[in-house]
Structure formats: C-alpha cells, structure tokens
Amino acid sequence: MNKSRLWLKNSLLLLPVIVWQLFALSLQGFAREIPAPQENSEFRFSGEYGLWVQEVRGRIEVHWITAEEDSGFLRVLRNDKPVHEFATPFSLLHQVSFEKPGGPDFTIHYGSLRDALDNHKTVIQLAVKRPEAIFGRVDSLYVLGDLHGEYDRLVQLLSTANIIDANLDWIATTKHLVILGDIFDRGHHVTKILWLLYQLDRQAELAGGRVHVVLGNHEIMTFDNDLSYTSPKERLIGHLHRVPYPKLFDVHHSILGQWLAAKPGLIKIENTLFAHGGVTPFYADYSIKAFNDTLRIFLDQGTFADESPDSSAALADSLWYLRRQRFLYGEGSVFWYRGYVIAGTSEDDLEKVLKTYQCTTHVIAHTIVKTISEYYDGKVIAVDLIKPATEMLLLVSKGPERFKIHLDGTVEKLQSRK
Incomplete structure (x- = not known):
C-alpha cells in the first residue's frame, strides 16, 4: 500500500x-x-x-x-x-x-x-457576477435564517414548500428565496448546503426567480480563518484534502468561495430590508450599493491592504485593519447587531433606518428566537431559530399577512411581539 x-x-x-x-x-x-x-x-x-x-x-x-x-x-x-x-x-x-x-x-x-x-x-x-441587491414586487418570498449546516432539514423545508423537487431541482418558478446568512459552522453538512444553493441560484434565475444568499458573521469568520464554531466533520473535509478548511472557500480561487464572496450583506426586496444582524442608523449612512461594495473590498483584500514594511504603508494598513474590523466585527456591525430583539434599540432608531431605505419592514437573523416572530408591531421579523431550519418565513404581496411554514408543512400566521 x-x-x-x-x-x-x-x-x-x-x-x-x-x-x-x-x-x-x-x-x-x-x-x-x-x-x-x-x-x-x-x-x-x-x-x-x-x-x-x-x-x-x-x-x-x-x-x-x-x-x-x-x-x-x-x-x-x-x-x-x-x-x-x-x-x-x-x-x-x-x-x-x-x-x-x-x-x-x-x-x-x-x-x-x-x-x-x-x-x-x-x-x-465560471462567470461569477455580483448579484443585484434591490428588487421590486415579488409575489411570494421565502426566508430562512441561520442554517448552520442542517442540510436534511433544509431539504425537507424546501420540498414541503414546493421550492425543490425530489431531484433537488428548483420548481418554484418566479418565487424568491432568501438565505439570511450563517450557513457555516455548528452543523455537519455546510459544504453540501453550499453546493445545493450554488445549483439553485443558477436554476432559479433561469426560471425567473431568485435565490438570495446574504452573508452573515459566520461566513466572514470562515473567510478569516476563525474556526471557533466549525464542526469536527467539516474540518475533516479540509484534513482529508490536506488543506486548511478555509482554503476550500478561498475567495480568489475556490469556485464556492468566489461565488459566496460575491454575495451581498444587505438587500432590499419591495419594501422589506434584509440583513443578517440588523442595520443601525450609523450604517444607514451607506446606500445598499455602497455597503455591498465596501463588503466586497474588505473580503477581496483581506486583513491588510498593503504588506509593505514602509512606515506610511504600515499606518495605512493599521487604519485599514481598524476600518475592516469595525465594519465586519464591531458590536454595531450589520453582521453582529442584536439590538432589535434584545432590548437596546429605540423605535425611533428603527424608524430612521426604515425611512432611509424607504422600507416598512426589516427582516433579521443572528439573534436566536424560539419561533419566527414579529417585533415593533411587525416592523421587525426575527428568523434565527434555536433549532435551525425548522421554520421558514413566507411573505406574500397580496396582503399584509405573514406566515411561517413548519417542517411538517403546516402554515400559521406570525404572532407579533412588542
């Protein structure tokens, strides 16, 4: 041997x-x-x-x-x-x-x-393109929070809602599906989920629909080689290929990494704003395009923009590092903010954000809730579940009702919380 x-x-x-x-x-x-x-x-x-x-x-x-x-x-x-x-x-x-x-x-x-x-x-x-981040009216919009490697539950939910067929192909025609970040970490089948979404992204667009993958803090952590929450099984994939796990998703060479790094951190569909953690008034100074452009630059160029030993370059690198850290990892970062679910955000701040982006609703993940729920009289919807991929949010343009779909296919209206 x-x-x-x-x-x-x-x-x-x-x-x-x-x-x-x-x-x-x-x-x-x-x-x-x-x-x-x-x-x-x-x-x-x-x-x-x-x-x-x-x-x-x-x-x-x-x-x-x-x-x-x-x-x-x-x-x-x-x-x-x-x-x-x-x-x-x-x-x-x-x-x-x-x-x-x-x-x-x-x-x-x-x-x-x-x-x-x-x-x-x-x-x-082979042709990786930056997806659009602003869309008009969509008849049916499905939203999933943090998936964390739960492939089997994801497939069950998508099948139950007639989004995919038995061959895992897109059958939802012009409907839209939003994956609101944190595909990575904790669960055992992150890589398999990414390949599924990679295929559905292409199929949905050909059918007139869309799959929107919005980046979360765990995608960024993986890009930056922070494996604090990466499951043992996922790490073993890198071990078997004899490379560090993040190399599998390198933003410059990996097919999945290139595709993922092109995804936005902020999107708007009709009158609804989507972000992983949540947008505060500080980040509302960014237009959606400017925010996503900044995200792409930070992901493309990594921690330091210039590795030259020159003192002026070192200072520039230090400033770059601080800006990058605040944008990607700061407590108020769009990828980490929890104030809309955990008390701390005033309704006035929320109204400022919604007014800036001309939205009526902000859908967020990142902060764990027992079940998909409304806050601030329905102006915020939280979709990150204690048990990932067990419910899916459904928004329809025909009326104000919001629904959640369970693994067994039952559908119920959302309950609003203050």
Missing part, C-alpha cells in the same frame, strides 16, 4: 477519535445548546459533501472523496458534449486538473468506478 493510500486509510480509521476530540473543543464558547452526535451519526464525504473545486492559473482542479477506496472517474461536459475524461488511482481521495473549458459553465460527472451509488453530477459556473 503506497504512502498516500495508507495516510488516507489511517485518517478514516482515526475518524471517531478525531471527531470526538474536535467536537469537545468546538463546544467551548458555544452560545447555542447543541446535542452531541449519536454513535450512529453518518459523516458523509462523498459527492458534494466533500467536493472542492478551484480555478488556478487558467486550470480547473477538482478534488473529491469516494465513500470507500476505489478507482475514480471524472468526465467534463460542455453543452452535453464530452470535453475531458479521466480515471484516478485506487484511493479515497481523488484529484484531477484540466484546462478551463470555454463558455460560462460546464458539468462534471465524478465518483467511484465500482459503486454506482457513488456517482455524482455538478454544474460549475
């Missing part, structure tokens, strides 16, 4: 030990009560659960993990026509590199040669 295969085999043999050690560490500082994984928990790595695709110097690198040691395969198709075909050696970890195909997208078929159930298909988009 060669060294690479031995390393991978030993990694999986040590999986239960590593998982429990990392899980114990990850519990430190948890604000949310999370049960320990059961002994029969299934840690899936095959297909999009462990897929890593990046673009480096005009070439595409595809890295995938098979359910068991086997020879692998990868086929690249463009407009349903074969472009490349590869076979990989007997292993758990597989990697192929090829010249970037022409055109805006291509499809990869990949997996295990012997196991038909371990065969997968993913469409890769």
Whole structure:
C-alpha cells in the first residue's frame, strides 16, 4: 500500500477519535445548546459533501472523496458534449486538473468506478457576477435564517414548500428565496448546503426567480480563518484534502468561495430590508450599493491592504485593519447587531433606518428566537431559530399577512411581539 493510500486509510480509521476530540473543543464558547452526535451519526464525504473545486492559473482542479477506496472517474461536459475524461488511482481521495473549458459553465460527472451509488453530477459556473441587491414586487418570498449546516432539514423545508423537487431541482418558478446568512459552522453538512444553493441560484434565475444568499458573521469568520464554531466533520473535509478548511472557500480561487464572496450583506426586496444582524442608523449612512461594495473590498483584500514594511504603508494598513474590523466585527456591525430583539434599540432608531431605505419592514437573523416572530408591531421579523431550519418565513404581496411554514408543512400566521 503506497504512502498516500495508507495516510488516507489511517485518517478514516482515526475518524471517531478525531471527531470526538474536535467536537469537545468546538463546544467551548458555544452560545447555542447543541446535542452531541449519536454513535450512529453518518459523516458523509462523498459527492458534494466533500467536493472542492478551484480555478488556478487558467486550470480547473477538482478534488473529491469516494465513500470507500476505489478507482475514480471524472468526465467534463460542455453543452452535453464530452470535453475531458479521466480515471484516478485506487484511493479515497481523488484529484484531477484540466484546462478551463470555454463558455460560462460546464458539468462534471465524478465518483467511484465500482459503486454506482457513488456517482455524482455538478454544474460549475465560471462567470461569477455580483448579484443585484434591490428588487421590486415579488409575489411570494421565502426566508430562512441561520442554517448552520442542517442540510436534511433544509431539504425537507424546501420540498414541503414546493421550492425543490425530489431531484433537488428548483420548481418554484418566479418565487424568491432568501438565505439570511450563517450557513457555516455548528452543523455537519455546510459544504453540501453550499453546493445545493450554488445549483439553485443558477436554476432559479433561469426560471425567473431568485435565490438570495446574504452573508452573515459566520461566513466572514470562515473567510478569516476563525474556526471557533466549525464542526469536527467539516474540518475533516479540509484534513482529508490536506488543506486548511478555509482554503476550500478561498475567495480568489475556490469556485464556492468566489461565488459566496460575491454575495451581498444587505438587500432590499419591495419594501422589506434584509440583513443578517440588523442595520443601525450609523450604517444607514451607506446606500445598499455602497455597503455591498465596501463588503466586497474588505473580503477581496483581506486583513491588510498593503504588506509593505514602509512606515506610511504600515499606518495605512493599521487604519485599514481598524476600518475592516469595525465594519465586519464591531458590536454595531450589520453582521453582529442584536439590538432589535434584545432590548437596546429605540423605535425611533428603527424608524430612521426604515425611512432611509424607504422600507416598512426589516427582516433579521443572528439573534436566536424560539419561533419566527414579529417585533415593533411587525416592523421587525426575527428568523434565527434555536433549532435551525425548522421554520421558514413566507411573505406574500397580496396582503399584509405573514406566515411561517413548519417542517411538517403546516402554515400559521406570525404572532407579533412588542
């Protein structure tokens, strides 16, 4: 057995030990009560659960993990026509590199040669664009708060609401879906959720609908290599690929990272303002475009704008760092603010924000509530749940009613709280 295969085999043999050690560490500082994984928990790595695709110097690198040691395969198709075909050696970890195909997208078929159930298909988009952040009237608008890796519940909710079909494809036509940040951390299937949303984003736009992914504090933490809340299973994906976990979402090379970093931190749909934590009057000085442009600059250029040892450059870097930290991590940051649910924000401040953006409602996540609820006589709706992805907000243009959809498909009107 060669060294690479031995390393991978030993990694999986040590999986239960590593998982429990990392899980114990990850519990430190948890604000949310999370049960320990059961002994029969299934840690899936095959297909999009462990897929890593990046673009480096005009070439595409595809890295995938098979359910068991086997020879692998990868086929690249463009407009349903074969472009490349590869076979990989007997292993758990597989990697192929090829010249970037022409055109805006291509499809990869990949997996295990012997196991038909371990065969997968993913469409890769090469043209990453900044999405719009301001929309007019939308007939039906679905909103989910912090998902935190809860893939199975997410699929159940989207299926129950007839947003996706049994093949996980978009069937909601012109409806809109808002994911209000914090896809990352805590749960075991973050990577799989990201690939699902990545596919639905493309499908929804082709159908005349939209999937809006709004960035939250846990996306930013991952970009910045803060893994304080990253689940042991997710960290193992990076371990198996032999790279630090954030490398899987590098904003310059990773396909998922490029896509995610292009997403906004603030959007407006009709008369509703959406942000992960909440917008205070201080940040209301930003237009929606200016806010999202600033976010993109900070994500693109990282902690320091200039690494030169020159003193003037060092001062500029210090100022840059302070601005970046306040914008992304400050207590009043749009990604961290909790004042609209936890007492601290006056209704006058809320009115200033709503008036500035010409909105009547502000939908937020980040601050945990037992159930999706209205505050300030319905001017604020909070959607971050103690148990993630167990309810989904539904807003309709036909009337003032707001609804929440449960996992079992039941629908009820929201209850307002002061």
